[in-house]
Amino acid sequence: MGNQLFDQQFMHGGDYNPDQWLAYPEILQKDLAYMQQAHVNTVTLGVFAWSALEPQEGVYRFDWLDRVFDQIHSIGGKVILATPSGGRPQWLSQKYPEVNRTNAQGQKHSHGFRHNHCYSSPIYREKVTQINQQLAKRYGKHPALAMWHISNEYSGECFCSYCQENWRRWLQKKYGDLATLNHAWWTSFWSGTYSDWSQVLPPSPLGEHKVHGMDLDWKRFVTDRTIDFYLHECTPIRQLTPDIPVTTNFMAEGHATQDFIPLEGIDYSKFARHVDIVSWDSYPDWNNNFESLAATAMKSAYVHDQYWSLKKQPFLVMECTPSFVNWHSINKAKKPGVHQLSAMQQIAHGSDSTLYFQWRQSRGNSEKFHGAVVGHDDSTENRVFKEVAAYGKRLEKIKEIQGTTRKKAVAILFDWESNWALKRGGGFGRPTRRYPQTLQEHYRYFWEQDIAVDILTPEQDFSDYQLVIAPMLYLMTAETMAKLCQYTEAGGTLISSYFSGMVNETDLLYLGGLPQPLRGLLGINVLELETLFDTEHNQVVFQGQPFETRDYSAIIEAETAEVLGEYQADFYQGTPAITKNAFGAGTAYYLAARTNYDFFEQFYASLARELSLAEERIAHANPEVSIQGRISPERTYFFIMNFSEKEQTLDLIKEVVDLETNQAVPPTVTLAPYEVRVVYFNN
Numbered sequence: 001m002g003n004q005l006f007d008q009q010f011m012h013g014g015d016y017n018p019d020q021w022l023a024y025p026e027i028l029q030k031d032l033a034y035m036q037q038a039h040v041n042t043v044t045l046g047v048f049a050w051s052a053l054e055p056q057e058g059v060y061r062f063d064w065l066d067r068v069f070d071q072i073h074s075i076g077g078k079v080i081l082a083t084p085s086g087g088r089p090q091w092l093s094q095k096y097p098e099v100n101r102t103n104a105q106g107q108k109h110s111h112g113f114r115h116n117h118c119y120s121s122p123i124y125r126e127k128v129t130q131i132n133q134q135l136a137k138r139y140g141k142h143p144a145l146a147m148w149h150i151s152n153e154y155s156g157e158c159f160c161s162y163c164q165e166n167w168r169r170w171l172q173k174k175y176g177d178l179a180t181l182n183h184a185w186w187t188s189f190w191s192g193t194y195s196d197w198s199q200v201l202p203p204s205p206l207g208e209h210k211v212h213g214m215d216l217d218w219k220r221f222v223t224d225r226t227i228d229f230y231l232h233e234c235t236p237i238r239q240l241t242p243d244i245p246v247t248t249n250f251m252a253e254g255h256a257t258q259d260f261i262p263l264e265g266i267d268y269s270k271f272a273r274h275v276d277i278v279s280w281d282s283y284p285d286w287n288n289n290f291e292s293l294a295a296t297a298m299k300s301a302y303v304h305d306q307y308w309s310l311k312k313q314p315f316l317v318m319e320c321t322p323s324f325v326n327w328h329s330i331n332k333a334k335k336p337g338v339h340q341l342s343a344m345q346q347i348a349h350g351s352d353s354t355l356y357f358q359w360r361q362s363r364g365n366s367e368k369f370h371g372a373v374v375g376h377d378d379s380t381e382n383r384v385f386k387e388v389a390a391y392g393k394r395l396e397k398i399k400e401i402q403g404t405t406r407k408k409a410v411a412i413l414f415d416w417e418s419n420w421a422l423k424r425g426g427g428f429g430r431p432t433r434r435y436p437q438t439l440q441e442h443y444r445y446f447w448e449q450d451i452a453v454d455i456l457t458p459e460q461d462f463s464d465y466q467l468v469i470a471p472m473l474y475l476m477t478a479e480t481m482a483k484l485c486q487y488t489e490a491g492g493t494l495i496s497s498y499f500s501g502m503v504n505e506t507d508l509l510y511l512g513g514l515p516q517p518l519r520g521l522l523g524i525n526v527l528e529l530e531t532l533f534d535t536e537h538n539q540v541v542f543q544g545q546p547f548e549t550r551d552y553s554a555i556i557e558a559e560t561a562e563v564l565g566e567y568q569a570d571f572y573q574g575t576p577a578i579t580k581n582a583f584g585a586g587t588a589y590y591l592a593a594r595t596n597y598d599f600f601e602q603f604y605a606s607l608a609r610e611l612s613l614a615e616e617r618i619a620h621a622n623p624e625v626s627i628q629g630r631i632s633p634e635r636t637y638f639f640i641m642n643f644s645e646k647e648q649t650l651d652l653i654k655e656v657v658d659l660e661t662n663q664a665v666p667p668t669v670t671l672a673p674y675e676v677r678v679v680y681f682n683n
Ligand code: GAL
Pocket: 152, 153, 281, 283, 319, 325, 326, 357, 367, 370
């Protein structure tokens, strides 16, 4: 459904909040003309408009929204209509305090700001159903309505009595009886055995959170509760507007730190099954002072690829900023050209939209200094507006790419549940677990080499990929082990590592060393997992070169595996650190130590050669120039993106045509700083 959403046009626009400007008709009037100037064709309405839509309980006001719908339609635009549950009206919190969230310490929120409602409250569910019903009835058939945006950035958890009751029910359904739960959570430790269901509370900061299995289940429960609330919101919408696609905006995290990774708190692989099209809010820390632009671009690319992979179909960037955010400690503007570059990167990785938060900068309140398309100067002459307009115009020129797919031979496996379990567990190096960040280091090689990668969960089908990279898969079910074996046996190449296959789905350790299916697959046994201080290193010699290790060394013995690299020091000197095992028609590698990027460069370069992974490239790789492709039945498109402040020259190895000029591209391409070229060849 997602691919046909907008009939060969990328969505360009974003959150439009006329509800903030109802007392300023002259501003609202200008917005339409400005939108046309900015090549905006889509607006998201109503995200936080509940108090404007229902100023008093049961008293609805739609006149302003009717007008905006019609106006947007009159300029040929489309509306993504949000349900307003992310920010409830004051009267609702006041009259029905149960709708306000309860924190882990048992304190009830007051109205507060937003995103702090309970997912279980029957009253909140009822009120949400009513407003959603009203919206669907009124706008469901409006010709401008393109899609539903359910709520906003679902997140968080509630510890009220309703949620606790649901938690116990969820556990009863999962475990059936307390004996099974007690075993799964290993509650005999520290005398934690439950003898009655009423004793089972949520994890709390006062102590019970030390039960690892409970913590893991709580996180699963929070995901399920969030999805349940979302599905509840969708019910009237699906009934009244069955043909309008539905999404909700996912998030990334790590902003204002050096990390940028998919949100860890909600299992989006589960959530994605319930949306028609994946969408997410993309706020990488562009132009920061701690890493190169290319390093930021690599992390941003990773998150795009992960969200692409949830459905393996085009997604939407529901929010991004054309300039800066307001919630970093230092809110840096994107330098001239970087908006265009970062937005084209979205499209290159499979987005069918660039949508902003927000269209017009708020006059007051907490996000008044957040970047927007129209600033407080109310001018279409400033740099940001002009860059947005130029970008919108470019999107129109390359619109035939909308809806196209991507082709990938490499998959990285990421598992939300395994990440939760790994982060929770004691022992080893707590700050150095860094599972998603480690996957990004593997990913970096492929990004720098312009080899496209999917990031899948183990439940997805990975049988068709030439290379599957599954390091640090700490929690592994028997099914996942079987799938990895089948994949390799059938001819696949698998990468595994330290911290793999240690616990089952309830976080109980596998007894007797590495579980048998993995032992056969990898041809090794794991004897110990040694943790290093940050000042401590070992060395591994691989292909005749030494590589420094850090953080973790699995101490292993090779059974059937061939040893490709050995540790050079410490009590495990001379033992295997890198192994390769032939398994059926395929090969399974084990990386026992955590290494730096230089090792990945060497290791994956050999594999890429062996598996001919780089054959589809159109140019020799340059680590600061990223090339990503999209494919239609007729054409293969490439976005050539210069993520550096300097001019870059590329030697093409295939003949391509510039999509915007329709001219053949000469074999040597020079890119200005931050420049993006969009090229294609006919299939
Ligand atoms: C998003 C949120 C928007 C706005 C934006 C600012 O996370 O959905 O409503 O707050 O951040 O960057």
